[in-house]
Amino acid sequence: MRLFRLTFATIFQRKAWVICLFAILVVPFALPMISTATEKPILMQPARIQAAWSTLWVCALIWGLFTASREGETNAKTGIGEYFQTTGMSPTRQLLEIWLAMLAFIVPLAIITGALCYFTTAPADAKERAMWLVLNAQYVALFLLVVAPLLALSTALASRFGGITGFAATLGLTLYGLYGVGYLDNMLKVDENPLMRSIWVFSPHYHFADLTQRLYFKSGALPMAGFWAMTLYFSGILAFYLGLSRLCFRTRAAA
Amino acid sequence: MKTKSAPSIHLDPGLEIGYGSPLARFGQGVTLAGGTHFLLARNGRGKTTLLRTLAKTLKPVAGNFRTEGFIQYLPEDLRFDPEITPAVIFKMLLHKDKVSAALDLAKRIELDTKKPYGRLSTGNRRKTNLVMAEFSVKTDRGNILLLDEPFSGLDAFARQAFEEIWKASSVNVLRLVSCHPDYDSMEMPSAIMLEGKSANHFQEQGQTWSSLKARMN
Numbered sequence: 001m002r003l004f005r006l007t008f009a010t011i012f013q014r015k016a017w018v019i020c021l022f023a024i025l026v027v028p029f030a031l032p033m034i035s036t037a038t039e040k041p042i043l044m045q046p047a048r049i050q051a052a053w054s055t056l057w058v059c060a061l062i063w064g065l066f067t068a069s070r071e072g073e074t075n076a077k078t079g080i081g082e083y084f085q086t087t088g089m090s091p092t093r094q095l096l097e098i099w100l101a102m103l104a105f106i107v108p109l110a111i112i113t114g115a116l117c118y119f120t121t122a123p124a125d126a127k128e129r130a131m132w133l134v135l136n137a138q139y140v141a142l143f144l145l146v147v148a149p150l151l152a153l154s155t156a157l158a159s160r161f162g163g164i165t166g167f168a169a170t171l172g173l174t175l176y177g178l179y180g181v182g183y184l185d186n187m188l189k190v191d192e193n194p195l196m197r198s199i200w201v202f203s204p205h206y207h208f209a210d211l212t213q214r215l216y217f218k219s220g221a222l223p224m225a226g227f228w229a230m231t232l233y234f235s236g237i238l239a240f241y242l243g244l245s246r247l248c249f250r251t252r253a254a255a
Numbered sequence: 256m257k258t259k260s261a262p263s264i265h266l267d268p269g270l271e272i273g274y275g276s277p278l279a280r281f282g283q284g285v286t287l288a289g290g291t292h293f294l295l296a297r298n299g300r301g302k303t304t305l306l307r308t309l310a311k312t313l314k315p316v317a318g319n320f321r322t323e324g325f326i327q328y329l330p331e332d333l334r335f336d337p338e339i340t341p342a343v344i345f346k347m348l349l350h351k352d353k354v355s356a357a358l359d360l361a362k363r364i365e366l367d368t369k370k371p372y373g374r375l376s377t378g379n380r381r382k383t384n385l386v387m388a389e390f391s392v393k394t395d396r397g398n399i400l401l402l403d404e405p406f407s408g409l410d411a412f413a414r415q416a417f418e419e420i421w422k423a424s425s426v427n428v429l430r431l432v433s434c435h436p437d438y439d440s441m442e443m444p445s446a447i448m449l450e451g452k453s454a455n456h457f458q459e460q461g462q463t464w465s466s467l468k469a470r471m472n
Contacts (some may be wrong), residue, residue, distance in 0.1 A: 005347040010336040013343065079333035086310040086328035086401070087391075250314060 337373020
């Protein structure tokens with residue numbers, strides 16, 4: 001796990017993760033104070049929920065994908081990937097170790113957000129509280145299933161095509177999966193088109209993993225059947241992206 | 256448990272190296288055992304290509320070779336993240352039993368291990384890379400260290416310190432060192448020379464850069 005340790009230490013040393021941690025701990029409390037929630041205390045909890053999860057998404061998509069792509073590019077361009085390859089560390093293992101180092105930062109941030117959301121916005125009623133716990137846990141799980149393969153893809157694309165491409169492509173893909181797919185669906189409701197319908201079907205429907213509105217409106221936990229179906233769906237995307245990432249990943253930039 | 260075996264490199268006659276078209280060809284077979292071997296050639300004649308071929312990150316154009324031992328190829332342009340310090344690099348990459356010895360050597364060769372890598376001079380970055388590679392050597396088996404221009408930017412004192420380490424571990428470690436020697440009396444008892452399109456191995460006790468240079472066009 002030498003590359004994992006080196007990558008982890010590198011990210012740790014850069015300290016940008018501190019800004020993410022600070023944002024995740026402070027924004028959910030600070031942002032509602034400067035919103036209309038101060039005039040209507042009943043809005044304080046929904047505002048906090050929105051702020052907490054939005055901050056996590058922004059941190060993961062901006063800092064997470066950027067860092068993952070930077071690590072992929074650095075590994076290929078600085079000779080580190082080639083060095084490790086000559087010591088017998090395969091490209092698959094290198095990708096895995098860089099990915100795990102990234103996850104070592106993203107997973108705690110997601111858990112902190114889930115815990116913060118649970119402990120500071122949970123309803124008073126015991127039954128609702130139990131459901132609140134389940135919903136937050138489901139959100140953390142689905143969030144990680146969406147973000148984890150994107151980190152691997154970002155690293156792999158950056159190792160082959162450069163950091164900007166790796167970051168921009170995966171950020172664009174995520175935004176499309178979160179919001180673009182919905183717009184496409186609306187367009188198809190107005191004007192049905194078989195080609196666009198096929199694109200919609202095969203698009204990554206990341207919006208399923210965004211449970212902020214469900215928390216916001218206290219809609220309760222996802223039914224377990226639905227949750228497992230989504231888990232399976234996102235696991236499929238994870239497997240596909242990991243395979244794609246391995247195909248793209250390079251340990252040495254083209255000469 | 257792995258048994259300790261001597262490191263070796265066998266290059267078959269007819270081995271050709273290059274990127275698509277051959278840069279150099281070994282007319283005769285070459286066998287290298289533990290110890291230090293130099294790789295000499297003018298710029299662009301295939302030193303790095305040969306090292307990469309032996310490190311198995313590049314396929315030979317033709318022919319075969321065999322290696323025995325744990326390989327490390329240290330590219331000339333290897334660089335770590337500018338924010339991390341050599342001390343962190345050693346702690347992350349070396350076995351914990353070797354970290355203190357690596358830090359001791361760093362101190363001896365005046366490498367500031369607390370300074371971020373990006374703020375080190377070229378020579379000190381090279382020292383960091385070399386210390387990392389030297390202390391990554393496996394003690395339970397043979398090792399092959401392929402060093403691409405390890406001396407460029409290195410001060411004479413540090414160079415001497417590394418040459419002492421090389422002498423002390425010559426049985427367990429085979430080092431193939433590409434370099435441009437900077438003094439005529441530099442001893443090179445074993446040297447592979449890439450000249451024109453051919454590659455030859457010159458081996459002789461007391462052989463120096465001065466005598467080898469005469470063979471180079």
